[in-house]
Structures are given as C-alpha cells and as structure tokens.
Amino acid sequence: MNPTTKTDTPATYFSRELLAWYRASKRTLPWRRDRDPYRVWVSEIMLQQTRVDTVIPYYERFMARFPTLEALAESPEADVLKHWEGLGYYSRARNLQAGAREVAERYGGRVPDDKAAVSSLKGVGPYTAGAIMSIAFNRPEPAVDGNVMRVLSRYFNRDEDIAKPSTRIGMEKLAASLIPEGAAGDFNQALMELGALVCTPRTPGCLTCPVMVLCAGRLAGRETELPVKAKAKPPKPELRVAAIIEGAGAHAGKVLVRQRPDSGLLASLWELPHVLLDEPAVKPRGREAKLAAAAQPPVERQAADAAELLRRLEEETGLRAVARRWQATEEHTFSHLHWLMRVYAAELDLGGDAARGAAARLRLPAARGGVPNLGAASIAAEGLAGAALYEAAAAAEPQLPAGYAWIGRGQMRELAFPNLFAKILYDYWDSIGEEEDEG
Numbered sequence: 001m002n003p004t005t006k007t008d009t010p011a012t013y014f015s016r017e018l019l020a021w022y023r024a025s026k027r028t029l030p031w032r033r034d035r036d037p038y039r040v041w042v043s044e045i046m047l048q049q050t051r052v053d054t055v056i057p058y059y060e061r062f063m064a065r066f067p068t069l070e071a072l073a074e075s076p077e078a079d080v081l082k083h084w085e086g087l088g089y090y091s092r093a094r095n096l097q098a099g100a101r102e103v104a105e106r107y108g109g110r111v112p113d114d115k116a117a118v119s120s121l122k123g124v125g126p127y128t129a130g131a132i133m134s135i136a137f138n139r140p141e142p143a144v145d146g147n148v149m150r151v152l153s154r155y156f157n158r159d160e161d162i163a164k165p166s167t168r169i170g171m172e173k174l175a176a177s178l179i180p181e182g183a184a185g186d187f188n189q190a191l192m193e194l195g196a197l198v199c200t201p202r203t204p205g206c207l208t209c210p211v212m213v214l215c216a217g218r219l220a221g222r223e224t225e226l227p228v229k230a231k232a233k234p235p236k237p238e239l240r241v242a243a244i245i246e247g248a249g250a251h252a253g254k255v256l257v258r259q260r261p262d263s264g265l266l267a268s269l270w271e272l273p274h275v276l277l278d279e280p281a282v283k284p285r286g287r288e289a290k291l292a293a294a295a296q297p298p299v300e301r302q303a304a305d306a307a308e309l310l311r312r313l314e315e316e317t318g319l320r321a322v323a324r325r326w327q328a329t330e331e332h333t334f335s336h337l338h339w340l341m342r343v344y345a346a347e348l349d350l351g352g353d354a355a356r357g358a359a360a361r362l363r364l365p366a367a368r369g370g371v372p373n374l375g376a377a378s379i380a381a382e383g384l385a386g387a388a389l390y391e392a393a394a395a396a397e398p399q400l401p402a403g404y405a406w407i408g409r410g411q412m413r414e415l416a417f418p419n420l421f422a423k424i425l426y427d428y429w430d431s432i433g434e435e436e437d438e439g
C-alpha cells in the first residue's frame, strides 16, 4: 500500500489505491478475457450466490455450448438447464435465456449500451445491470452486492443494516461517488475482488489490504463486527419421503422420474417422485444430529414412511407400488427451505401375482433385495415360459401419468436434475452396480 498524500481524503485514497492494486494483481478469469457484454452477463449471473472457483468450469462449459447470445436464445430450455445442472438457483438460467431471447428480438442480438434497457431484462437486477454497464461499456454505474457492502461498511465504518433496501440505495450512491473517471469497469471489479480475496466475511486480511491505512473500520477495531446485518429467517425444515421405483420387464434397470412444473421452485427440473410429510420437522444441527438423521430409520418409521409415500403416490398418479427397502437419507438447504429426504426403493405393483412374478424374474436383480438373479442366459433357457411371463408383465404395466418417465443411468446425462436428486440417483446406480456407459 502507498502512503496518503496531503490532498487525500479517505474516499480518494480508497479509489486510487484499490484501482492500482487491482490492475497490478487481478486474477486471470475466463470472463475477463474480453469485455463482451454477453460474456459479462453470463458470468455475473453465474457468480450470484456462487463462488468463483465453482463457477469457472460451469462457465467454460456453458460458453462452449452457447458461445453467442443467439446460440443461447435459440436453444431449447432443457438444454440450458442441463448445462446449469449443479449450479443451483435454476431460475437464473431460465431468466438468462429469457433475457437473451429478448435481446435477440428487440435489439438484434446486441446487448444495448443503455442502462434502462439492460435493467428491464429478465433476471437483471440493479447489481447485474451495474456490472454489465460498467464492465462491458465502462459506464460509471455502481455494482453493489453483499460483498461490496461489506467492504464499504468496514472501510467507512458504517453501521447501517445491509439487509435493508434503504442501505443498499445509500451504498450505491457511495459506490458511484468512488468510481475514478474512465475506470468504472476496473474499479467495480476491484471492489468485488477485494471482497472476495482480502476483505472476506469472517477473517479479513487487513495486513495485506491495499487500503488498510485509512480503513476506519479497522482503525476502530471493528473489522470483524461489520457489516451489520439483521439475521434472515432460518430455512423452514421439511420432511420428505421419496421413491426410487425400479422398472421391470421392458423397463428393467430403469427408475421412474418425473419433471417438476414449469414454474416455482426447481421449475422444469427432473426429480424422484416424493411427498411432503405432514409432521413437524427440525433441521439436524451438529455432526451427531446429522449422522443420526442420515442413519437407517427404525423399522416402524420405515413402515410408516413407505405406507404414506405409496398411498399418496397412488392418489396423485394412480400408480401402485410396493416398497422394498430404505435406500438413503439426504438433506438439502435452499435459501428458504431445508429438505430432509428419506428415500425408499420400490417397485410397481403390477396387479396379479403372475405379472408381478414375471416382472421380478425378468429384472437383473443381483443386488436388489434378494430377487433371484436369472440374467439373460437363464431367461433364454426358460424359453417360451419366460416369454409368456414377459408378456404378462408387459400387459399388466400401467400407463404413466404425464411428466413421468423411465430412465436408465445413461439418460441422466440428458435430463437436468437438482443436486439432491442427482446425488441420490448416482449413489443408487452405484449401489446396484449400474455403471456409466461410454460416450
């Protein structure tokens, strides 16, 4: 860091030193290769709520598949979601594509150099608009997110609650006043970089900070107290029970999945059929509680789970199933919800004993709960008897409701699943020895 000059104010010192530090030591990141507005836009949307290290491989893959705004606008939504799979907050991907389509239709495929127009695009809030305008067009617009508010609260020793919208507006004014002439893009990125690398949430690295000399928060010994932020409501815990319904006959080796509605939480993504239990839930806290929650439930609990799951599934879909075993318990926290999900392997109840028996015998059940493993050679040896049983099973097979599908492990590559269900399913395929096929 450099000493202050006679004419320095905390603000001028901050702007100058921060910019110099950034220009000398900025990280090489894939979205910094140029200032193409589309690339800046994609990166800023991906970086919301997500760390840089996590974003990099997703960004590279996404840009390889959708290298231009037109490519993104013209692609099917399912393809976009598939390339977003694992990043979470999937409405970001849908909004990004909706925004890209709007730019393609209204602005000939070029992101407009116009703050009002950019701000009106779907999914583009004040932060993203500021980032695009400053980084891509070098316009003196602030880009203020939680990281930037943390840095400014500390440097200027400000006590406002950063969870309040009025604080954000005040911080945007402050950030705008700090932008050095002609350097909006670099300055805004410098602020983000300082928040990400040095002025971090829990342990700010003040001794390596380029603006430590005049940092009022540090001088007051308050760097770890700031920013002030009212506690958000904790995520609401929910207890859910899911079924891995194993296919038989023509669907041997497959499981039943369904697509979520095209709006709301995890819209349009694929999942296992599951139900919300109508009983109070608590979020397991601490290692012991998490281990206990993940362990195999007592037998009575399993029986009650399975009965409720299969009853509700039949009510909702008309499909009758029988539970075979507890498979796993997983949890996932969304911003407002926490799901604890117990998962049971099940099979469709095909009605008559003959059909059920046929279905069971025609599966490849090496690790599937004690059903004898006949395998292809044995089935062939059974000859006509086997064929008759197969036909009985196929004839008894119920119609799937809309949005449901049988998939094998290979099809996991084509459909987009939220992390929770992807983990459950891949663990399941591994547990039954179903390997990833090539290609």
Ligand code: SF4
Pocket: 151, 154, 155, 198, 199, 200, 204, 205, 206, 207, 209, 210, 211, 212, 215, 217, 218, 223
């Ligand atoms: S001196 Fe410390 S608290 Fe102040 S801006 Fe730098 S890292 Fe943050």
